[in-house]
Amino acid sequence: TQLLEQSPQFLSIQEGENLTVYCNSSSVFSSLQWYRQEPGEGPVLLVTVVTGGEVKKLKRLTFQFGDARKDSSLHITAAQPGDTGLYLCAGAISGGSNYKLTFGKGTLLTVNP
Amino acid sequence: DAGITQSPRHKVTETGTPVTLRCHQTENHRYMYWYRQDPGHGLRLIHYSYGVKDTDKGEVSDGYSVSRSKTEDFLLTLESATSSQTSVYFCAISGTGEGVYNEQFFGPGTRLTVL
Numbered sequence: 001t002q003l004l005e006q007s008p009q010f011l012s013i014q015e016g017e018n019l020t021v022y023c024n025s026s027s028v029f030s031s032l033q034w035y036r037q038e039p040g041e042g043p044v045l046l047v048t049v050v051t052g053g054e055v056k057k058l059k060r061l062t063f064q065f066g067d068a069r070k071d072s073s074l075h076i077t078a079a080q081p082g083d084t085g086l087y088l089c090a091g092a093i094s095g096g097s098n099y100k101l102t103f104g105k106g107t108l109l110t111v112n113p
Numbered sequence: 114d115a116g117i118t119q120s121p122r123h124k125v126t127e128t129g130t131p132v133t134l135r136c137h138q139t140e141n142h143r144y145m146y147w148y149r150q151d152p153g154h155g156l157r158l159i160h161y162s163y164g165v166k167d168t169d170k171g172e173v174s175d176g177y178s179v180s181r182s183k184t185e186d187f188l189l190t191l192e193s194a195t196s197s198q199t200s201v202y203f204c205a206i207s208g209t210g211e212g213v214y215n216e217q218f219f220g221p222g223t224r225l226t227v228l
Contacts, residue, residue: 031215040221041221041222042203042205042221043156043203043219044219045217048216088155090156090217099163100171101215103155103157105153106155
């Protein structure tokens with residue numbers, strides 16, 4: 001059972017386009033994180049969201065945590081080739097162990113120049 | 114960047130041989146994790162540690178054992194490697210176990226091929 005569903009699985013766009021990646025679950029999360037992974041490297045933490053409805057911005061990236069804390073989205077404005085990578089969402093299930101994360105399978109983003 | 118190293122970075126071995134992967138951290142973080150990453154499966158937790166000599170199983174622990182004799186080192190052992198254990202292995206660390214959120218920092222990974 002995949003607790004965190006990410007969509008789309010693959011996304012190929014042209015430089016300058018906007019995109020949104022989704023992370024959905026039927027479980028409630030006490031926190032949710034987004035990571036980016038480049039080929040041959042480990043995932044790197046981008047952001048943590050904790051409060052339902054919370055919105056965080058990181059330059060051209062906007063992260064939102066759903067009101068019910070069951071879903072999250074990542075929006076990239078004016079994508080650049082440097083945004084290419086695997087985007088992973090991960091969450092700590094509410095009422096579960098705060099030191100264990102459940103990961104989605106990821107969205108592989110390719111931004112073409 | 115969090116100080117996490119993994120060794121070796123690449124390894125090719127034969128079926129039935131024992132393999133040990135090492136994760137070393139310089140951050141003095143309490144929690145350490147071993148994941149494997151495979152196409153179509155994402156990151157899956159193998160084992161984790163919540164302190165020296167304190168370890169527990171993750172979702173895909175069969176065929177793997179771990180040891181943590183000091184804070185900075187977490188070893189993953191494949192007692193008798195099988196081809197199904199060909200994968201990329203990541204170590205991660207976390208300093209927070211209390212509160213409402215957890216942030217993990219990952220090492221560079223070890224690519225293991227079992228022939």
